[in-house]
Amino acid sequence: MKEKWKDEFHNKLDYYETTPPKGLFEDIISHLPPIKKENEVAITPLTAHKKQPRKAIIWTTAFLSAAAVGMLLLVNNAVFKTANETNTKGVLAKNNNKIKSGTDNAATISVIDAYNGNIEAEEYETRNGSNKLTASLKQVYHTIAATLLPKTSSEEIITAQTEKADNSETIIINKEEKEKEETEHKPIAPESEKTEKPIERRKPQWYEGGSTTTTTQHHRSNAPQMGVLIAGMPNASSNSAFGVFSPAGLDNPETEVVFGQNTIVKKANHHQPITLGISVALPLNNKWSVETGVMYSHHSSDLVYEVGSISHTVHQQLNFVGIPLNLNYQLWQRNKTQIYVSGGGSVEKMVYGKQKEKYDGTAGVTTNKVKMKELQWGLSAHIGTSYNLTEGIGLYLEPGVTYHFKNNSELQTIYSDQPFSFQLKAGVRFNLK
Amino acid sequence: MIKLDEKEEQKIAEGLKKRDPSAMRTFYNHYAAIFMTVCSRYINDSDDVKDVLQDAFIKIFTKVNSFEYRGSGSLFAWSKQIIVMEALGFLRNKKTVPLVYEEELPEQKDEADLSVQDVPEEKLLQMIQMLPEGYRMVFNLYVLENKSHKEIGEILGIREKSSASQLSRAKTILKQQIDSYRKGVKL
Numbered sequence: 001m002k003e004k005w006k007d008e009f010h011n012k013l014d015y016y017e018t019t020p021p022k023g024l025f026e027d028i029i030s031h032l033p034p035i036k037k038e039n040e041v042a043i044t045p046l047t048a049h050k051k052q053p054r055k056a057i058i059w060t061t062a063f064l065s066a067a068a069v070g071m072l073l074l075v076n077n078a079v080f081k082t083a084n085e086t087n088t089k090g091v092l093a094k095n096n097n098k099i100k101s102g103t104d105n106a107a108t109i110s111v112i113d114a115y116n117g118n119i120e121a122e123e124y125e126t127r128n129g130s131n132k133l134t135a136s137l138k139q140v141y142h143t144i145a146a147t148l149l150p151k152t153s154s155e156e157i158i159t160a161q162t163e164k165a166d167n168s169e170t171i172i173i174n175k176e177e178k179e180k181e182e183t184e185h186k187p188i189a190p191e192s193e194k195t196e197k198p199i200e201r202r203k204p205q206w207y208e209g210g211s212t213t214t215t216t217q218h219h220r221s222n223a224p225q226m227g228v229l230i231a232g233m234p235n236a237s238s239n240s241a242f243g244v245f246s247p248a249g250l251d252n253p254e255t256e257v258v259f260g261q262n263t264i265v266k267k268a269n270h271h272q273p274i275t276l277g278i279s280v281a282l283p284l285n286n287k288w289s290v291e292t293g294v295m296y297s298h299h300s301s302d303l304v305y306e307v308g309s310i311s312h313t314v315h316q317q318l319n320f321v322g323i324p325l326n327l328n329y330q331l332w333q334r335n336k337t338q339i340y341v342s343g344g345g346s347v348e349k350m351v352y353g354k355q356k357e358k359y360d361g362t363a364g365v366t367t368n369k370v371k372m373k374e375l376q377w378g379l380s381a382h383i384g385t386s387y388n389l390t391e392g393i394g395l396y397l398e399p400g401v402t403y404h405f406k407n408n409s410e411l412q413t414i415y416s417d418q419p420f421s422f423q424l425k426a427g428v429r430f431n432l433k
Numbered sequence: 434m435i436k437l438d439e440k441e442e443q444k445i446a447e448g449l450k451k452r453d454p455s456a457m458r459t460f461y462n463h464y465a466a467i468f469m470t471v472c473s474r475y476i477n478d479s480d481d482v483k484d485v486l487q488d489a490f491i492k493i494f495t496k497v498n499s500f501e502y503r504g505s506g507s508l509f510a511w512s513k514q515i516i517v518m519e520a521l522g523f524l525r526n527k528k529t530v531p532l533v534y535e536e537e538l539p540e541q542k543d544e545a546d547l548s549v550q551d552v553p554e555e556k557l558l559q560m561i562q563m564l565p566e567g568y569r570m571v572f573n574l575y576v577l578e579n580k581s582h583k584e585i586g587e588i589l590g591i592r593e594k595s596s597a598s599q600l601s602r603a604k605t606i607l608k609q610q611i612d613s614y615r616k617g618v619k620l
Contacts, residue, residue, distance in 0.1 A: 005547040005548060005549070006576050006579075008547075008548060008549045008550055009549060009557075009576050009577060010576075010577065012549060012552070012554050012557050013470065013474070013554060013557060013558065013577060014577070015467060016467070016470045016554040016558065017466030017467055017469070017470060018466060018469045018470045018473060018558070019466060019469065020465045020466060020468075020469045020483075020486065021479070021482075021483045021486075024465065024483060024486060024487060024490075025458070025461050025465070027487050028461070028487055028490045028491055028494070029454075029457070031487065031491055032452075032491055032494055032495070033491075033495060035452055266587065305587060305588065312518070312522075312588065314590060355590055357525060357590060365526075366525045366526060368590060370590075410586065410592050410593065
């Protein structure tokens with residue numbers, strides 16, 4: 001009733017005829033592709049979608065294996081700590097080896113290899129190290145990269161190994177310098193620290209003993225930490241019919257029959273989002289710490305709207321900047337390995353987003369900017385394991401789950417399609433004191 | 434248009450699937466003039482209309498295998514949809530100015546009364562063609578394609594609210610045009 005005026009438009013224009021241009025039919029026939037191509041055209045959008053689940057499986061598997069590799073690396077190192085009595089250099093050489101094994105994506109390491117690593121480290125010792133921080137960061141980067149990104153070509157492996165060797169050597173030298181600095185420039189440092197350092201230099205195996213706990217715990221619990229992290233979620237897809245493209249121009253009730261064919265099917269394939277971040281952890285006491293920071297996430301999705309055999313595809317890219325706030329509680333600690341739980345929330349703002357749209361059969365692509373005024377709130381729970389590479393640097397891996405709240409934005413995101421998801425975080429923490 | 438009966442339509446659909454030239458000719462003769470209007474509602478340049486119509490017909494003839502006959506009028510409805518999608522795709526790809534402005538337009542009083550009974554079809558089509566492209570797309574989809582603002586938002590990649598405010602803008606402009614037409618033509 002309210003929209004009676006619409007009927008008037010329908011009556012006027014639905015069957016109104018205007019003369020088509022001369023020769024149009026002939027042009028159509030002359031441009032008609034040969035009959036063979038028919039099937040290809042019709043099948044294209046379908047095959048494009050069939051690939052997605054396979055992709056999803058590959059990424060999920062890659063992610064889970066990365067998690068497994070990470071865990072193995074940590075376990076391996078813990079084992080070596082107790083089995084192998086060497087000096088500080090030896091310990092570092094093992095780190096060197098550990099990275100190599102990660103690079104090879106095998107995550108297995110023999111004792112012989114560990115000793116070989118020791119020799120390698122000694123060989124490189126004569127070289128000069130340049131920058132302590134750069135070296136540490138490089139090593140951290142390569143460790144994460146080696147853990148998370150499976151290398152395929154043998155060339156890449158060789159490069160990675162050479163670099164690892166270089167890095168470990170700089171750290172060996174720099175570690176000694178650091179120790180010197182610490183003892184010289186920190187006269188007001190707590191007594192425990194003062195006494196522990198020289199002992200550690202002379203008798204590194206002391207680390208392996210039960211009393212080490214106090215040292216490492218002291219560093220972890222009382223020193224604020226800064227870190228860098230990388231996190232990811234598995235990709236997700238959704239498929240929904242949300243409306244009908246009602247064919248206008250047919251007033252008879254039989255038209256209803258047509259509707260099923262004209263249902264708009266919305267398919268979304270969200271690729272694995274990648275999150276990079278910087279974190280700061282402040283200890284509350286021996287067991288508890290608060291961690292916050294800044295995160296950047298890049299999301300990429302393919303959205304397809306299909307009406308009958310016609311499709312409209314949108315490639316969407318969204319960039320979020322967020323602030324997490326987590327509370328960590330240490331469950332278990334032995335030597336340099338710790339297991340803890342972490343829970344908290346985060347708030348994210350979509351800072352830049354765009355959509356590239358393409359209509360089926362047309363060559364051009366249009367790009368539009370998209371906005372999301374609403375903030376994206378989320379909750380998360382992780383179980384984390386961390387391993388202290390050196391006194392001041394620790395690697396960690398946190399598998400867990402996240403939940404993202406509905407934020408009433410009209411943009412379709414991985415958060416809106418899959419609010420509850422698995423997440424894997426990996427990173428490195430540096431002691432600031 | 435002389436309405437095809439169910440048998441005839443079904444026969445044409447089968448003919449099109451076989452690429453039968455006479456079926457294609459019959460189909461064209463029946464629907465080309467209506468599709469010409471449909472295309473012209475979205476696109477105001479006659480050369481562009483011809484190109485879009487040609488591409489849409491080619492698409493109809495090549496994709497007809499995926500069409501399932503589901504009763505009287507289904508071939509027409511299916512084909513018309515291809516025409517609409519092709520026209521929308523063309524406008525999107527033209528890359529001139531943004532088609533649909535995303536900014537919130539000031540709320541307008543929705544003019545429920547937009548009677549066009551006394552306006553000749555030809556004039557009405559011209560008036561629609563004179564609307565800015567974005568308004569024209571929303572207006573056509575909402576009024577003549579019977580789509581909801583939510584669906585328009587999904588199709589054009591705009592917000593539901595944006596679609597509603599553009600429709601009311603389009604209606605305001607049309608009302609002005611209709612009023613001036615009445616003043617000018619009616620004595």
